[in-house]
Amino acid sequence: MKIISKTLRLSAFFILFSTLFSSCADGRTAMLVFNPQETELEPGLTSEITLTAIFVDTDSEPKILSTDIQKPGKAHLKQFTDPPVITVSNPGLKILSAEPVVSGTGIKAGIIILASKELISGSSGTITANWGNCSAETALKIKKNPLSCIDSDGVVTDPAAYDVLVNKQRRMPADYVPPDLVRVEVPTILSFDEVNHLRQAASDALNEMFAAARTEKGYELLARSGYRSYKTQVMLYDLNVREYGEEQAARISAQPGTSEHMTGLAMDISSPEVNYQLTKAFGETEQGLWVAANAHRFGFIIRYPEGKEDITGYDYEPWHLRWLGPELAEEIYTRNLTFEEYFLN
Ligand SMILES: [Zn+2]
Structure with missing residues (x-):
């Protein structure tokens, strides 16, 4: 015994x-x-x-x-x-x-x-x-704690970090300009050249992803809107205020500083199949489906997925890619999370 x-x-x-x-x-x-x-x-x-x-x-x-x-x-x-x-x-x-x-x-x-x-x-x-x-x-x-990276006015204190969390509750500092903006090497759509810029690492990754789409599938992808300065956000916001009034403008357009595009790590992309536009229909095209299934390989996530509007504060945007680096993007993709949920789980 x-x-x-x-x-x-x-x-x-x-x-x-x-x-x-x-x-x-x-x-x-x-x-x-x-x-x-x-x-x-x-x-x-x-x-x-x-x-x-x-x-x-x-x-x-x-x-x-x-x-x-x-x-x-x-x-x-x-x-x-x-x-x-x-x-x-x-x-x-x-x-x-x-x-x-x-x-x-x-x-x-x-x-x-x-x-x-x-x-x-x-x-x-x-x-x-x-x-x-x-x-x-x-x-x-x-894993960063986003609550340690924001001041009492709701301005983020880590704007240059690759994992900075920006949303309607977390603004970028008005005077922030990314340190390593470059003009993207991929095909672009708009003549306003500011939007054809990204931070170096995000630009390199976008280049790789577009090349993979082309060589693996023969798909043509284009960059439509990347970096957006604070000045440009103010201009767009004022334009909407003049057009629709203060109240409506606040509902339909982002308050200056709250656009993730200001990080230089976000790019809106499109393809000829949807006439180079930013439309939900892109998500249903072969190109959009390929991007959703493969973006993480290159360090990108679909930042505003369908069904997560309450969490991200944004409608579904199959075209808006955020670069986070391959390790973080892979984890968020495989766990089927939004960037906000990643920090809570
Ligand atoms: Zn976007």
Whole structure:
């Protein structure tokens, strides 16, 4: 009876710990465990992860020495006289401290890790610990908290970040101009040249996506409206006020600063099939369907999807693409979220 219960206890222990990325395959003499297994980190902030190393007796059947409070044999301790070597895969993640406390039964280390302010949501990294013949890994995921990136007037404080969240409640600063605007290399539609600009990374990605549409499917896509300066937004808004009056203008057009186009990371696209216009019908064309299914490969999302109007504050716009980089776009696409929902889930 006693043997069975002990075996069951040990099995349960090993099942639990083997799911925690601890690996110590041959000549098992210790186990390494990170807790938690996955950590979400906010750029600019620190987080603490615990690494526990436990000696295991390998003389006969595995025995967990730390839980049984038995002393490990001297042979077990030999290869573990040095503390675990802890490394991190992403240069934007820095270990501030990792002070191991060694006891007779194992080691416990509280690891303080700092995520650089420059890291964008959706990027990731791993911490690896090597100790004797054991190693363990834990995953780190970066996710910004939009509430930390807005001032009391509703103006975002991270306008140049690739993952900046702009909507009707979160305006861009009036004086912001993207630092690396370039004229897009893809075919354009409008002669007002400001709209034919994007930030460098978004422009490169758009170029790649249009080339893929052409070579994979023979589709012709065109860029219609990209960067929109604050000045242009004011001009458009005033035009609507003169035409329709203040109240109606507020309903049909965006308040200056609230257009995502001001980031230089959004582009409205079209095709000959819908006569180069921005229309919901684009979403039903072969070209629009291909864009919806493939944009994430190039780091873009359909920013205002159908059925999510209450969340985004905008009608369905199959033509409006927002560049977020491939990691973040992929996650938002596969989880079928809007950019707003991503931060809440
Ligand atoms: Zn748009």
